[in-house]
Amino acid sequence: MELNLPIYLDNNATTPMDPRVLEAMLPYFVEKFGNAASRNHSFGWVAEEAVDYAREQVAKLINADAKEVIFTSGATEANNLAIKGVFEMYASKGNHIITATTEHKAVLDACKHVEKMGGQVTYLEVQPDGLIDLQQLESAITDKTILIAIMYGNNEIGVIQPVKEISAIARKHGVLFFTDATQAVGKVPVDVLADGIDLMSFSGHKMYGPKGVGVLYVRRKNPRVKVTAQMDGGGHERGMRSGTLNVTGIVGLGKACELCMNEMADEAERLSAMRDKLEKALLQIEEAYVNGNTDHRLPHTANISFKYVEGEGLMMGFNKNIALSSGSACTSASLEPSYVLKALGLGDDLAHSSLRFGLGRFTTEDQIDFTIDAITTTVLKLREMSPLWEMYKEGVDIDAIEWAHH
Amino acid sequence: MAYSDKVIDHYSNPKNVGTLDKSKSNVGTGLVGAPECGDVMRLQIEVDEESGLISDAKFKTFGCGSAIASSSLATEWLKGKTVDQALAIDNMDIVEELNLPPVKIHCSVLAEDAIKAAINDYRVKNGLTELAEVTAH
Ligand SMILES: Cc1ncc(COP(=O)(O)O)c(C=O)c1O
Ligand code: FES
Numbered sequence: 001m002e003l004n005l006p007i008y009l010d011n012n013a014t015t016p017m018d019p020r021v022l023e024a025m026l027p028y029f030v031e032k033f034g035n036a037a038s039r040n041h042s043f044g045w046v047a048e049e050a051v052d053y054a055r056e057q058v059a060k061l062i063n064a065d066a067k068e069v070i071f072t073s074g075a076t077e078a079n080n081l082a083i084k085g086v087f088e089m090y091a092s093k094g095n096h097i098i099t100a101t102t103e104h105k106a107v108l109d110a111c112k113h114v115e116k117m118g119g120q121v122t123y124l125e126v127q128p129d130g131l132i133d134l135q136q137l138e139s140a141i142t143d144k145t146i147l148i149a150i151m152y153g154n155n156e157i158g159v160i161q162p163v164k165e166i167s168a169i170a171r172k173h174g175v176l177f178f179t180d181a182t183q184a185v186g187k188v189p190v191d192v193l194a195d196g197i198d199l200m201s202f203s204g205h206k207m208y209g210p211k212g213v214g215v216l217y218v219r220r221k222n223p224r225v226k227v228t229a230q231m232d233g234g235g236h237e238r239g240m241r242s243g244t245l246n247v248t249g250i251v252g253l254g255k256a257c258e259l260c261m262n263e264m265a266d267e268a269e270r271l272s273a274m275r276d277k278l279e280k281a282l283l284q285i286e287e288a289y290v291n292g293n294t295d296h297r298l299p300h301t302a303n304i305s306f307k308y309v310e311g312e313g314l315m316m317g318f319n320k321n322i323a324l325s326s327g328s329a330c331t332s333a334s335l336e337p338s339y340v341l342k343a344l345g346l347g348d349d350l351a352h353s354s355l356r357f358g359l360g361r362f363t364t365e366d367q368i369d370f371t372i373d374a375i376t377t378t379v380l381k382l383r384e385m386s387p388l389w390e391m392y393k394e395g396v397d398i399d400a401i402e403w404a405h406h
Numbered sequence: 407m408a409y410s411d412k413v414i415d416h417y418s419n420p421k422n423v424g425t426l427d428k429s430k431s432n433v434g435t436g437l438v439g440a441p442e443c444g445d446v447m448r449l450q451i452e453v454d455e456e457s458g459l460i461s462d463a464k465f466k467t468f469g470c471g472s473a474i475a476s477s478s479l480a481t482e483w484l485k486g487k488t489v490d491q492a493l494a495i496d497n498m499d500i501v502e503e504l505n506l507p508p509v510k511i512h513c514s515v516l517a518e519d520a521i522k523a524a525i526n527d528y529r530v531k532n533g534l535t536e537l538a539e540v541t542a543h
Contacts, residue, residue, distance in 0.1 A: 388446055
């Protein structure tokens with residue numbers, strides 16, 4: 001088979017849609033265009049039936065009941081609904097939320113919002129491997145705590161948090177547990193019952209489905225969880241999320257879930273083998289380091305720092321052929337390096353030097369081989385150009401230099 | 407964001423990568439930026455004492471493609487200039503030549519700072535006064 005260029009290794013940002021998903025969606029654009037809330041005619045019934053079917057497909061993947069699936073516009077909305085919705089709904093019980101510093105912005109910023117509304121938020125620091133400390137979590141709980149919001153798998157480093165242990169602690173203290181599982185659902189087995197999850201968000205476009213559709217799982221039994229709607233309107237989705245349902249998107253998400261259900265086990269095995277091969281080869285390069293825990297990690301993700309070369313400069317060496325992402329500040333609008341990597345205690349220099357690899361369903365072995373070569377060559381070339389590499393090689397203590405900060 | 411052809415060209419075939427002997431009295435070395443900021447540039451000039459012209463210039467840069475291109479271009483421009491002429495190089499000249507977008511202007515500023523720092527080092531080594539704060543951007 002011929003090598004396909006450019007190579008897409010940014011599947012944590014978004015995945016391509018599986019053609020089988022597109023096929024499932026197509027009839028619902030023109031032909032079966034009905035509004036799922038139109039109760040009085042066949043156009044509506046057809047749409048409603050499609051949504052019901054998709055809801056089953058989604059529920060099955062996460063071992064939930066279909067009624068517990070609330071469709072949203074994506075994980076950002078689901079995260080907002082979970083956090084703000086619980087904060088409002090459980091105001092009489094308390095106002096304290098516990099989260100972690102490595103969460104996605106949609107969680108952190110929703111928590112900031114809660115703070116503005118008079119809530120209290122504890123941001124747990126993570127350990128150097130990216131895992132939270134369970135004891136620290138438990139001791140952060142107060143009689144005002146209503147919610148623990150800890151993600152399932154991290155989008156930058158792929159680290160999987162001890163979800164079962166977290167939910168056990170939450171249970172013990174009568175606190176709800178919400179997890180942003182956007183990077184985990186469809187990649188690793190996620191079971192809301194076995195994992196003890198009360199609320200959970202995820203998104204179509206991270207699992208080979210369409211963009212603009214996602215889910216908030218809201219538990220209905222033991223305990224029955226409710227969230228206050230964050231948008232006023234027609235009272236769709238059991239009153240928790242108003243708005244005409246995105247039928248095509250939902251159908252696509254349902255199909256995507258079905259495919260993941262059937263193929264996840266093989267896919268995870270295939271991807272983790274390729275990821276490990278990539279990682280092993282790149283760690284042959286001097287002064288290259290993996291970021292985050294490698295035993296508790298999503299199968300398709302690797303985050304590696306190549307000390308003394310800068311991430312954006314590095315990507316420029318191969319970005320005609322390989323698409324991936326860096327924790328470097330130069331690639332971000334804020335000119336700040338990745339806050340997730342900094343939360344692991346990485347110095348800014350290592351954070352600037354990082355690349356994130358996100359393999360996916362359509363990644364091939366040839367592409368991995370090509371990537372290994374291209375990155376190795378570029379790192380070596382840029383180190384020849386790097387004053388820091390030269391100093392390191394000469395034994396100069398770079399940290400002892402007084403740098404003029406801008 | 408796409409890079410301009412000129413940035414790509416300098417990045418792919420950088421001019422004057424290397425190191426001059428910083429212990430020589432006619433070599434000036436400027437080291438600017440900081441690893442925490444994601445950019446460090448070292449630029450060196452060698453001045454021909456007879457003609458007063460910059461006979462050689464070298465750089466090494468840790469940074470994005472625009473920073474690498476800016477320093478590569480700077481070394482090209484420095485060669486054959488007098489120290490005074492070199493001082494007149496403005497970061498906006500680099501921005502213009504390389505078509506840098508606004509978010510990459512600081513990479514050119516760094517190159518200008520590196521030139522000035524190298525010249526200062528040369529001046530100090532040769533008993534001349536240091537120029538006023540040059541790295542205060
Ligand atoms: C962990 C995590 N949460 C939330 C989101 C946001 O998802 P969406 O794009 O569906 O709003 C992302 C994707 O960037 C993510 O990786
Ligand atoms: S060195 Fe950071 S943007 Fe150029």
